[in-house]
Amino acid sequence: MRGTDERTGSLFSYVDLEARVRSDHPLRPIRALVKEALAGLERDFAALYSSVGRPSIPPERLLRAMLLQAFYSIRSERQLMERLDFDLLFRWFVGLGIDDPTWDHSIFSKNRDRLLEGDIAARFLSAVLAQPRVKRLLSSEHFSVDGTLIEAWASMKSFKPKDGSGPPGDPPSSGGRNAEADFRGEKRSNETHASTTDPDARLYRKGPGMEAKLAFLGHALMENRSGLLVDACLTRVSGHAERIAALAMIEAHADRPRPITLGADRGYDAEDFVNELRSMNVRPHVAQNLARRRGGSAIDRRTTRHPGYAASQRIRKRIEEGFGWMKAVAGLDRPKLRGVDRVGWAFTFAAAAYNLVRLPKLLAGAT
Structure with missing residues (x-):
């Protein structure tokens, strides 16, 4: 008998996320390591939040969601929230129930920025490595x-003279947001120029004959x-x-x-x-x-x-x-x-994510 292609909704749902994730899934040992590391950061999290006001996104869920963003090469917070909305595996790893609403991407970003104040990335990296079973591997x-x-994350066109004077032959203002620019014959250095987009970035050439980048x-x-x-x-x-x-x-x-x-x-x-x-x-x-x-x-x-x-x-x-x-x-x-x-925070957090990806196999080989 041919099955019907019609979808019928049910009044109740009894989806158990724990049962939906197979027992040998690679994220299971990683989640256990993350849970233990986050438990050791309880005091650091408490120092970042006020005791009054509306509850914000729990920092533990923020960090677990950001780990998924690194593991699965998700390019933006908007795409991360979309994936979290329909992916049961993502919901299980972050700690959201099947009926829990996801967050707006802008709210997620604002709550994430609070973690920058407490240098949480470096402490999270240390907390992962401080676990006794991990420490034996080091x-x-x-x-x-x-x-x-x-x-x-800055264009070379943003690298302009610090005194505000532009080079000869600048394109007219009617050129639009991405007007053409010709840098031929112009001498630029970190002493005389700076990026208007990211002032912390510096012009750097990795080796002879290679192009200089911010x-x-x-x-x-x-x-x-x-x-x-x-x-x-x-x-x-x-x-x-x-x-x-x-x-x-x-x-x-x-x-x-x-x-x-x-x-x-x-x-x-x-x-x-x-x-x-x-x-x-x-x-x-x-x-x-x-x-x-x-x-x-x-x-x-x-x-x-x-x-x-x-x-x-x-x-x-x-x-x-x-x-x-x-x-x-x-x-x-x-x-x-x-x-x-901000870039330094992301770099340190990515180092912790790299360790978490490698640790399950290392721990399995050590037993």
Whole structure:
């Protein structure tokens, strides 16, 4: 007998979201890790909210929804709310019932911005790593550091002289919002120009012959045993930003009676950086920059002769996997945020999301 294509509504619904999500779904172990981490942030959340007034979106649900946005490469809050409205899996992960209404995308964004005030992203990253079963996976002696370019959400046309004067040949005002511009022959630098869209962004060229972009620099510290990111931050671009950030991140792990190691690429091969690491009881497993014209490499034979140096140079490249995931999947190739604080928050939160994606398999292999 042929079935009918007509849909009949029912008066009552008895949908159990817990039963709809299969027992071996990849999000189940991630949700358990997130639940434990968020429980440890209870006091931090309480400090951000007033004890009077109308209830807002619970911060736990905000963060779980933002994790889904990173996991599934959802480009905007509007699309996230649309997906949350019909996707039972999303509702289960966030903690919404089948009949609970979703939020307006603008309300969601305003509530999310409150989390910036409490530096919740960095604390969430630490809370995930502080769980006893996760902590057993981490190395406390061997680390790697690297930086990556994060393109700013600002057009090159917004990079204008600080004194307000425009270059000769500016298009007329009737050219519309996206009028044509010719930068040929114009000299622009961070000293004389700034972006009107994102003043925190700086013009930066990653290498010789490459185009300059308005960007930030993201920095991450990885432990070498499991390849998890244990620290992350974002700064304005400069010639010394990577080394300064590396020293700040490794300092928290250097307070040990035994020396630790720090692997890095040849961009960190500077005498002042290497000497500063040694003064902190950190062995600099930095790649040698043999092409340097003045003074040569700061890493000599007393470091490179050890087998651990070769191991650090091999493992340090795994940090690029984290950067690749954060950019290709979590949307950090060009985040739709402005300002070093907002972009930095998103960068650190994406590092926590990357760890959560990898942790279920790591934990399963450790049992």
